[in-house]
Amino acid sequence: MVQAIALIDGNNFYAACEQSIDPSVAKRPLVILSNNDGCIIARSPEARELGIPMGQPYFRIRNKLERLGVIVRSSNYALYGDMSQRLMNLLDENCEGIEIYSIDEAFARINRPSNGDLHPWARRLRALSNQSLGLPISIGFGASKGQAKLANHLAKTRAFHAGIFDLINIQDQDSYLESIPIENVWGIGQKSAHWCRLKGINTAKQLRDIPSNQLKAQLGIVGIRLQQELLGQACLPLATTPSPKQTTCVSRSFGHSVTSLEELIEAIATYVVHASEKLRRQRQLTQSISVFIRTNPFAPSFYSQEATTRLGVPTNDTTVLLPTALALTRKIFSAHKQFTKAGVIMRHLQSADYQQQSLLATYSQEGQYRRDQLMRTIDQINASYGKGTISWACCGLKQHWNMRREKISCAATTRIMEIPIVKA
Ligand SMILES: [Mg+2]
Incomplete structure (x- = not known):
């Protein structure tokens, strides 16, 4: 077929x-x-x-x-x-x-x-x-x-x-390809488009028809693949199973600059909770956690810091990741700075299907099971009743640092209290 x-x-x-x-x-x-x-x-x-x-x-x-x-x-x-x-x-x-x-x-x-x-x-x-x-x-x-x-x-x-x-x-594929400017061809970035224009290649059709050795000299094998694809030879297979993520990052700019450690801790804690949920959803564990903070890069005395902890046992457990991240936050915090952005990065992710143990860490299978169950229950409640239904006290309640979103619509599809009402 x-x-x-x-x-x-x-x-x-x-x-x-x-x-x-x-x-x-x-x-x-x-x-x-x-x-x-x-x-x-x-x-x-x-x-x-x-x-x-x-x-x-x-x-x-x-x-x-x-x-x-x-x-x-x-x-x-x-x-x-x-x-x-x-x-x-x-x-x-x-x-x-x-x-x-x-x-x-x-x-x-x-x-x-x-x-x-x-x-x-x-x-x-x-x-x-x-x-x-x-x-x-x-x-x-x-x-x-x-x-x-x-x-x-x-x-x-x-x-x-x-x-x-x-x-x-x-009938007339060529005339259609002729109508597409080179900039609109998938895989042609600004730099390549500029080169094409200089060479007189202005349309998708012209790109398809130029001698492939010319294309290879300028764009390498990527260019050849692109040309083959335009000719209808599939070079890029369909990736129907996405490759597992190597990194997860949650970072945001603040709604107003943050100067106090208390507010910074609320923000970082919120990002860690979010990132741990992501890990559990992706069925992954992290081997390291990093926290970064920075001030406005366009303002004088720019300050930017990042700190990392490598974990003894890979985990996606919020109760383990939170204290680790908050200790890092205290380490890199500096008073009298106006922080505008912060984030949490989890690197060296691995599948949650195999749990690598550590010889040096004490491990209780029952304790692990109970914590997994706790995380699962929290995730299920938040999935059914909306994000943040069960939250962690250190994330704060008011979150004044949070992004400005004054004109946001409701969570009509993800929060049961906000489902639109239809009057018939
Ligand atoms: Mg679209």
């Missing part, structure tokens, strides 16, 4: 998630702000049509947004992460295999029907995503990932394709 590679991508994903849980902002101009309500990082199509630019600092454009009646939301990553997982589950159920590529994108393997036409399948998938998640998606088909990426670009950028484009099953 002939298989095709699809790239399936959520359109204006963050804005679409917000519109999906709140009908009052559907089909309205809407922008999403980065952490600490800094810049515009996503727009609904309606906001784009009004000419609201990406990346613009909020304080600078605030009045204009108000004048134009644009709705503003702080980024709600709990919502986007959860909606992403739902979208990926839907794709997994409907495709032969998927590789999650980013929060709103996945490559998928699809069996091509005997008449070759994938449009009915794609229309059904779009309808399913719309109906069950309220998320619009675009679908591009090719014989390789590189082609699927281009096809998705064509699906999205031309309204009459209605969000679906098949680069293989068309």
